[in-house]
Amino acid sequence: MSLLSVTEQEYLRTSLESKNNNNLQPIRPDGRKIDQFRPMGISLDFLPTSNGSTRLVSSDGTEIIVSSKVECVDATGLDLGDFLVIDLDIQGYRDDSIYVNQMKSILYKSLNSKLMESGCLKINAKYSFKLCLDVLVLSKFSYPLSLISMAIYTTLQSTNVPMLLESESEKNANISGRSGANQPKDIELNIDELPQFNDYDMKPLNFQSPLIFLIALIGDNCIVDPSELESSVADNCLLVSFYDKKVTAPIKSISLNDSYIKGFTPQHLQKSIKLVEKIAPDVVAALN
Numbered sequence: 643m644s645l646l647s648v649t650e651q652e653y654l655r656t657s658l659e660s661k662n663n664n665n666l667q668p669i670r671p672d673g674r675k676i677d678q679f680r681p682m683g684i685s686l687d688f689l690p691t692s693n694g695s696t697r698l699v700s701s702d703g704t705e706i707i708v709s710s711k712v713e714c715v716d717a718t719g720l721d722l723g724d725f726l727v728i729d730l731d732i733q734g735y736r737d738d739s740i741y742v743n744q745m746k747s748i749l750y751k752s753l754n755s756k757l758m759e760s761g762c763l764k765i766n767a768k769y770s771f772k773l774c775l776d777v778l779v780l781s782k783f784s785y786p787l788s789l790i791s792m793a794i795y796t797t798l799q800s801t802n803v804p805m806l807l808e809s810e811s812e813k814n815a816n817i818s819g820r821s822g823a824n825q826p827k828d829i830e831l832n833i834d835e836l837p838q839f840n841d842y843d844m845k846p847l848n849f850q851s852p853l854i855f856l857i858a859l860i861g862d863n864c865i866v867d868p869s870e871l872e873s874s875v876a877d878n879c880l881l882v883s884f885y886d887k888k889v890t891a892p893i894k895s896i897s898l899n900d901s902y903i904k905g906f907t908p909q910h911l912q913k914s915i916k917l918v919e920k921i922a923p924d925v926v927a928a929l930n
Contacts, residue, residue, distance in 0.1 A: 646874065651901070655875040659861035668863045671871055677921045679867045682789070684929075686800045694801030694847075698793040702869060705780040708793040710773060710801045712763075712847075714837060717770040725763055725772050726754045732779040732786075744896075745787055749777075751892055752852045752883050753794070762849045765837050771803060784870045785898055787881065791854040796929055801847040804839035852885035853925065857914040858898065859906050864913045866921060873898035878906050880914045884922040889915050 646654065657669045667676050674680070681701040689695035692709040699705050717725075730746045731737065757763065763771040775794060779786055858868035858876040868876060881894045893911075897903050 646871065651875050654871060655860065655902070658863060658865070658872060658875065668860070668865065670865070670869075672869065674867075676863065676865050677917060679925070680869070682792075684793075684796055686796060693803065694797045694799075696793045696797040696800070698789055698796075700789060702783045704782045704784065704786055704789055706786065706789055706793045707778045707780065708790070708797040709776045710797050711776075712771045712773055712801070712803050714765065714769055714839075715772045716768060717764075718768060720770075722758050723754060725770060726750065726757055727772070727774045728753075728777065729775070730777045730779075730790075733781060745790070748787065748854070748881065748892065748894065749790065749794070752791070752854060756852055756885055757849065760849050762847055765806065769837050784868060784873055785856060785879070785896075788854055788856045788867065791852065792925075792929060795851045795853055798847055798849050798851045799930065801849075802844035803847055805843040805845050807838040807840055850886075850926075852883045852890065853922065853929075855882045855884065855918045855922065856880075857882060857917060859904075859910050859914075862909075864910060864917055866917060868898065875899070875902055877902050877904040878910075880906065880911065882914055882918045884918055884926075887923070889918055889922075 654671065657671075660668060670676075672680075683699045685697040687695055688697055689709050693712050694710040696708045697705070698708075715725075728746055728750050730742055730749070732742055732745075735742050757773065763773060765771065775797070777790055777794070779790070855866060856868060857880045858865045858872055859878045859880065860872070860876050864880075865872060865876075868879070873879075876898045879896050879898045881892070881896060883890050883892055893915075895906060
C-alpha cells in the first residue's frame with residue numbers, strides 16, 4: 643500500500659509521465675535515468691555448507707539470500723522438470739500465497755528449460771545432478787523478482803560441483819587404447835556404475851542463468867527497476883527475460899498496484915525490449 647496521498651500520487655505520476663528538455667527522460671524521484679538501477683552490494687560464497695551462495699542488499703533495504711545444493715540422482719524415469727527445485731520464502735507472506743507461487747512459477751519456467759538445454763547437470767547416461775535453490779527474501783520494498791534473478795545468477799556462477807573419479811571400466815578402456823588394441827573407448831561403459839566423486843576437487847557448474855528485468859510502464863514511458871513509489875503509480879509492468887546475449891521467453895505482464903491498471907501497447911513492448919537489449923550486457927558484465 644502506498645504511503646502517498648492521492649495528490650502526491652498524481653504529482654509523482656505527472657513527473658514520471660513528463661519528459662524534460664535535455665535528454666527526453668521522465669523525472670524520477672531519486673534522480674535516476676530510465677535505464678539506471680539502484681545501487682546494490684553482493685557477497686558470494688558466505689555459506690560454507692552450500693555449493694554456492696549469494697547475499698544481495700539493495701540501497702532501498704531489500705535483502706535476499708540464495709544458496710544452491712546439488713545431489714547425484716538416478717535420472718532413469720525422471721521428467722525434465724525433476725532436476726530443479728526452487729524453494730522461495732518471502733518475509734511476511736505465506737508459502738502457499740498467490741504472490742509467492744506466481745513468483746516461483748516465473749523463476750522456474752525461466753530457469754528450468756535453459757538449465758536442461760545446457761546439459762551442465764548431466765553426469766553420464768544414467769546419472770545427473772539435481773539442483774536445489776533456496777531463496778530467502780528477508781526484506782523487500784518493491785517487487786523483488788528482478789533482484790532475485792540476479793542473486794540466482796551470481797549463485798550459479800559461484801556454484802561448484804564435485805569432480806568425478808575415473809571408474810575402473812574407464813581405466814581399462816584407457817589402457818586398451820594406449821596399448822594399441824583396436825578397441826575404441828566406450829564412453830557408456832560406466833552407465834550402470836554409481837559415480838564416484840573426488841573428496842576435495844571441485845569444478846564450476848558453468849551455467850549462466852537467465853536474468854529477469856522489470857520494466858514499469860507509466861504513460862508512454864518505460865522505466866527499469868521501479869522503486870516502491872514508482873510501482874505505486876505504474877500502469878503496468880513487463881517482465882523481460884535475457885539469456886545468452888538476447889531477449890528470450892518468458893515475457894510477461896504483471897500489475898504492481900491496485901489503483902492504476904491498464905494494458906500495454908506494441909510500442910510499450912518494443913520500447914521495453916530495446917531497453918533491456920541496451921542495459922543487459924552491462925548488467926551481465928557487472929555480475930560476472
